[in-house]
Amino acid sequence: MGVMIGDNKGQWQLVSEHSALQMLTSATPLVTERREKFSWGTGDMEMVQLFFQNIFIVYGDMHLRQQHFRMLNFDMPDTVELHFSLQGGGTVYNRLTGDTFQFRANEHNITYVTELEGDATYNCEVPHTFFEVHFATPYFIELAKDLNSAMEHFLENVSKRKDGSIAVENRTATIPMLQCIRDIMNCNYKGGLKLLYLQSKCMELLSLQADAFAQVETRSVLRSAGDKERIIYARDYLLSNLSTPPTIDELSVISGTNSFKLKRGFKELFNTTVFGYLNNARLDNAREQLLSGIPIKNVADELGFSSVQHFSSAFRKKFGCPPGMLKKHL
Structure with a gap:
């Protein structure tokens, strides 16, 4: 290693x-x-x-x-x-x-x-x-x-x-x-x-x-309809800012909650972490862009990946094939 x-x-x-x-x-x-x-x-x-x-x-x-x-x-x-x-x-x-x-x-x-x-x-x-x-x-x-x-x-x-x-x-x-x-x-x-x-x-x-x-507390942190609405708002905000996502603290302020409730609430509603959800959304978005003919490098740059290599690694892990082979796997 x-x-x-x-x-x-x-x-x-x-x-x-x-x-x-x-x-x-x-x-x-x-x-x-x-x-x-x-x-x-x-x-x-x-x-x-x-x-x-x-x-x-x-x-x-x-x-x-x-x-x-x-x-x-x-x-x-x-x-x-x-x-x-x-x-x-x-x-x-x-x-x-x-x-x-x-x-x-x-x-x-x-x-x-x-x-x-x-x-x-x-x-x-x-x-x-x-x-x-x-x-x-x-x-x-x-x-x-x-x-x-x-x-x-x-x-x-x-x-x-x-x-x-x-x-x-x-x-x-x-x-x-x-x-x-x-x-x-x-x-x-x-x-x-x-x-x-x-x-x-x-x-x-x-x-x-x-x-x-x-012994971890298993009780829901989403104790009202308002709590749930704030988590959904945070999710929607992430989806609107895939290339420049906020930090956990920034997203907490934007959605009107605290970081603990944001992370626990995201896990309850979507069964993943905040940035796990973001990463999946970015890759789904990348897939659609690739299918529309946008070059791999442009997609990787637009969605904030550090390099084409790391974008390809994440893409292969989610979809089972590298970006360049996507259309052949359909």
Whole structure:
């Protein structure tokens, strides 16, 4: 997996590259540990990586000198991530799927991301400290099946290779979760005992998260006809501004609600996130334009895709064929 960081001038720098997939699927019975430091024009990162069969742990600190930057992950292994933000905060908007990921101190979520080209915004005043456990997807599905209804719904999407999180809103990390994370970071065992200890702690952390999301409030946030009308108005506004969509906060103000109710209400009414809905609408619009004879590059530019390549990737994922082959598949 590789990670590239870009600035607002379109300059990209490779900051990390390693074969996580090879490590995850390796038959070696023990733990491989790697400590790395990276520097690029607008920031520095220091992290620890622990690999063993079917599980990849990574944690560290990111210090930024610029609030906004672009990020591109490539050759991503097929994994489900237990994500914990321990300090700092920010957001990443995935241009390829329309998903927005929030990172706030002492919060957690479980995510599945197959591809990422993101617009990132982070707080530069404090370091961003993170902790992640990545499970090879087939292994995670076996571990997590039949846990609870929230997990079942998430696994259903994972099985379809549909990017997203187990819940729209992050949950607050509990004391047992934070203690489990500290235990992993401070593990001093060697050899086979270290492997067994880390495996057991990863299972414990997964169990704690699964229990937390089983308790997520299921009551509707749309408690009046007015609440529903505001979500529908927000949807209509998005459809009218496909090429220059507002942020979540801007759309909340425009539709007369708050960001929490907007995101939860969108999920209730349309069974997708705000930007997931936007991304689908953009691709449907692109399909109609292509069928009318508009060139691929013009369509990609008009709808705000960063490049023809990334437009083609998103289009193929939704419709099962590249834009140039659309008419032949009808």
